[in-house]
Amino acid sequence: MEPRTEKFKELVARELHNPLSQKFLKVMPPIQNMKRSIGLSTFPDIEAAQAYGAAIRQEAIARLPELLEHFEKNALANGAQVFWARDAQEANEYILKLAKERGVKYVTKGKSMVTEETGLNEVLSQNGIEPWETDLGEFIAQQLNLPPFHIVGPAINVPVEEVRDIFMAKANLKEPTLDPVELGYAARLFLRDKFHHVQMGITGVNMAVAETGTIINVENEGNIRYTKASPRTQVSVMSIEKVVPTMKDALHLIRLLCRNCTGQKLSAYVSMDSGPKKKDEIDGPEELFIVIVDNGRTKIYQDLKARQVLRCIRCAACLNICPVYGQIGGYAYGWAYSGPMGQVLNPLLLGLEKTQDLYRATTLCAACKSVCPAGIDHPSLFLYYRHKDVTVDPYFGGKARPAQEIRFFKAWAWAIKRPWLWNLGIKMARPFINKNAREGIIRQIKGSFADWFRQRDLPAMAENTFHERWKNLKKEA
Amino acid sequence: MNKVSLFIPCTVDLFLPHIGEATVRLLRSLGVSVFYHEEQTCCGQPAMNAGYQKEAQKAAQHFLEVFGEDEIIVSPSGSCVCMVKYHYPELFENDPEWRRRAEEVASRIYEFSQFLVDVLHVEDVGASFSGKVAYHESCHILRGLKVSVQPKKLIQAVKGVELVPLNAADTCCGFGGEFAYHYADISESMVKNKVENYLASGADLLLLGEPGCLLNIGGYLSRNHPQKKIMHLASFLADYRREKA
Numbered sequence: 001m002e003p004r005t006e007k008f009k010e011l012v013a014r015e016l017h018n019p020l021s022q023k024f025l026k027v028m029p030p031i032q033n034m035k036r037s038i039g040l041s042t043f044p045d046i047e048a049a050q051a052y053g054a055a056i057r058q059e060a061i062a063r064l065p066e067l068l069e070h071f072e073k074n075a076l077a078n079g080a081q082v083f084w085a086r087d088a089q090e091a092n093e094y095i096l097k098l099a100k101e102r103g104v105k106y107v108t109k110g111k112s113m114v115t116e117e118t119g120l121n122e123v124l125s126q127n128g129i130e131p132w133e134t135d136l137g138e139f140i141a142q143q144l145n146l147p148p149f150h151i152v153g154p155a156i157n158v159p160v161e162e163v164r165d166i167f168m169a170k171a172n173l174k175e176p177t178l179d180p181v182e183l184g185y186a187a188r189l190f191l192r193d194k195f196h197h198v199q200m201g202i203t204g205v206n207m208a209v210a211e212t213g214t215i216i217n218v219e220n221e222g223n224i225r226y227t228k229a230s231p232r233t234q235v236s237v238m239s240i241e242k243v244v245p246t247m248k249d250a251l252h253l254i255r256l257l258c259r260n261c262t263g264q265k266l267s268a269y270v271s272m273d274s275g276p277k278k279k280d281e282i283d284g285p286e287e288l289f290i291v292i293v294d295n296g297r298t299k300i301y302q303d304l305k306a307r308q309v310l311r312c313i314r315c316a317a318c319l320n321i322c323p324v325y326g327q328i329g330g331y332a333y334g335w336a337y338s339g340p341m342g343q344v345l346n347p348l349l350l351g352l353e354k355t356q357d358l359y360r361a362t363t364l365c366a367a368c369k370s371v372c373p374a375g376i377d378h379p380s381l382f383l384y385y386r387h388k389d390v391t392v393d394p395y396f397g398g399k400a401r402p403a404q405e406i407r408f409f410k411a412w413a414w415a416i417k418r419p420w421l422w423n424l425g426i427k428m429a430r431p432f433i434n435k436n437a438r439e440g441i442i443r444q445i446k447g448s449f450a451d452w453f454r455q456r457d458l459p460a461m462a463e464n465t466f467h468e469r470w471k472n473l474k475k476e477a
Numbered sequence: 478m479n480k481v482s483l484f485i486p487c488t489v490d491l492f493l494p495h496i497g498e499a500t501v502r503l504l505r506s507l508g509v510s511v512f513y514h515e516e517q518t519c520c521g522q523p524a525m526n527a528g529y530q531k532e533a534q535k536a537a538q539h540f541l542e543v544f545g546e547d548e549i550i551v552s553p554s555g556s557c558v559c560m561v562k563y564h565y566p567e568l569f570e571n572d573p574e575w576r577r578r579a580e581e582v583a584s585r586i587y588e589f590s591q592f593l594v595d596v597l598h599v600e601d602v603g604a605s606f607s608g609k610v611a612y613h614e615s616c617h618i619l620r621g622l623k624v625s626v627q628p629k630k631l632i633q634a635v636k637g638v639e640l641v642p643l644n645a646a647d648t649c650c651g652f653g654g655e656f657a658y659h660y661a662d663i664s665e666s667m668v669k670n671k672v673e674n675y676l677a678s679g680a681d682l683l684l685l686g687e688p689g690c691l692l693n694i695g696g697y698l699s700r701n702h703p704q705k706k707i708m709h710l711a712s713f714l715a716d717y718r719r720e721k722a
Binding site (some may be wrong): 009323364365388389413457462467 | 645654
């Protein structure tokens with residue numbers, strides 16, 4: 001998927017006026033937040049449960065190299081094959097080679113964010129191998145050729161009428177209907193047929209357990225289980241940070257993931273695979289390939305502060321709570337990852353110079369931080385990135401800020417230690433600002449502040465600042 | 478006798494000085510002696526938020542030089558207090574001497590309602606107001622300082638007041654300093670939602686503790702619903718105390 005993060009403002013302007021997105025955004029996030037609260041209330045101590053999750057993820061990232069090697073060793077012992085991909089290209093080429101060697105015409109896919117990131121579907125399609133998304137939402141998004149609107153519900157905003165039309169055209173829906181059960185059934189029949197003859201399945205990974213070499217998938221539709229169990233060849237793609245030390249850790253993270261994501265105590269399906277089908281087993285793939293993708297994450301790991309973004313377990317609680325996401329939805333972020341988790345991750349994966357809007361389009365309200373089960377401090381990272389951007393960081397990138405802004409802050413910093421100058425500056429600014437005021441209210445200022453005044457006023461600058469009024473207040477005492 | 482040093486945010490100094498005056502009068506009426514360092518300028522939050530940490534450090538050094546000896550610092554703003562309390566120590570991560578000074582001051586600075594309730598142990602300031610009010614939970618007061626109960630206690634102790642629930646009270650109003658400037662359209666949609674919730678609450682007056690939110694929500698009200706009132710909690714308590722007296 002080609003990143004469009006530099007088009008943020010353009011996409012925002014479009015989405016703010018997209019009636020479908022707006023209609024959806026008014027309704028869904030509050031419901032998701034409520035479900036999450038109800039789900040979390042089943043913990044005896046919510047804060048402790050969240051903090052435990054954060055500690056697990058913090059430890060996992062701190063021990064990342066060691067845990068990955070441990071995981072590989074155990075996965076190999078289980079009979080899986082492990083491939084380390086340095087970047088998206090290596091991962092895609094390897095998977096393509098596997099598919100070609102086996103002569104497969106198509107693959108079924110379980111929902112996987114990392115393959116959205118690497119653009120695997122495009123590569124497979126270009127090489128004549130059709131990727132069928134089997135997650136219902138992902139299937140709809142794929143048919144519409146849209147990026148995910150939400151990392152958990154990629155097509156959650158698509159109205160049912162549109163789903164009906166796509167299914168009529170592309171999924172053998174016989175009679176037009178708006179009944180969700182019938183629509184689901186049509187998709188099921190259509191995809192079931194794909195599963196029957198599938199040679200190769202590709203899924204993501206929610207957790208990779210170092211101590212057992214097990215890969216875990218959490219889902220509600222059963223399509224990932226199908227994709228993992230039906231074909232002869234199964235490919236599981238994971239980014240390096242998915243590893244956790246122990247099965248006990250993984251189980252706690254599953255509790256947190258489900259509650260924070262959909263408010264469920266447990267999703268309908270959780271599948272754990274330790275290697276391919278063994279001799280005496282009746283199902284499972286004959287061969288299992290685990291592709292471990294770096295794609296810029298080792299670089300993130302090297303930075304002690306930034307590495308916390310790798311803790312993310314993709315629950316999307318931060319999207320649902322985010323007041324900015326709540327206005328603009330997922331398309332505006334321009335890539336696979338959206339909302340606050342995307343705003344902290346994308347800049348490091350794509351470069352700070354290409355993603356300025358992502359870490360600046362936030363009020364630093366910290367709603368994301370307050371819900372994160374992995375303990376990520378998003379606002380602090382936004383400030384970290386902004387600083388790196390301003391100083392054009394040699395490691396993560398950055399783009400020089402507008403000259404006018406740089407000049408402003410230089411002058412500002414010069415005056416800040418000189419109260420006489422500071423107060424003089426205020427005195428001199430007053431007539432310029434207040435020339436726009438009528439009866440103590442400014443309704444319009446031309447120039448770069450004009451946008452504020454489209455829907456908002458500003459009180460005129462006080463004739464006497466507090467600083468000036470203090471002289472009288474002092475006497476009153 | 479209690480003595481506090483008053484730290485006035487730029488927004489209050491320039492645009493909302495009556496909030497500063499109200500803070501002084503209210504504190505004095507509660508027997509607190511207030512002093513104001515005339516050398517104070519800005520805490521550095523605009524530079525910090527824009528990514529100019531070197532410039533923010535200069536502001537922090539000035540602040541620490543001016544306020545360094547004060548035993549208690551009070552400010553009618555949550556975000557400025559967060560800047561001093563949390564970001565100053567971070568800014569001097571690699572400078573032990575300034576970091577020590579920053580940490581000392583960090584432990585002695587309070588947001589206005591926090592000081593009243595947690596330090597002064599005052600809830601009833603002797604104000605009365607008949608009508609319905611709603612309270613907007615400003616992000617830096619609520620999630621930054623974990624202050625939420627304190628302002629509500631102060632409001633509920635006002636004679637005759639009815640504190641009504643505000644839907645999505647803890648959702649950001651869309652100010653965010655430079656955010657409202659760089660992303661005015663998103664900011665505008667956010668403040669519109671905030672005001673819709675205020676209108677739906679049935680309150681006669683919206684109260685809050687953050688001057689930035691006041692400029693934002695107040696600015697939208699002034700343009701679109703000029704009859705709807707909004708006040709900083711300090712002004713509310715001081716004004717309705719004075720009227721009674």
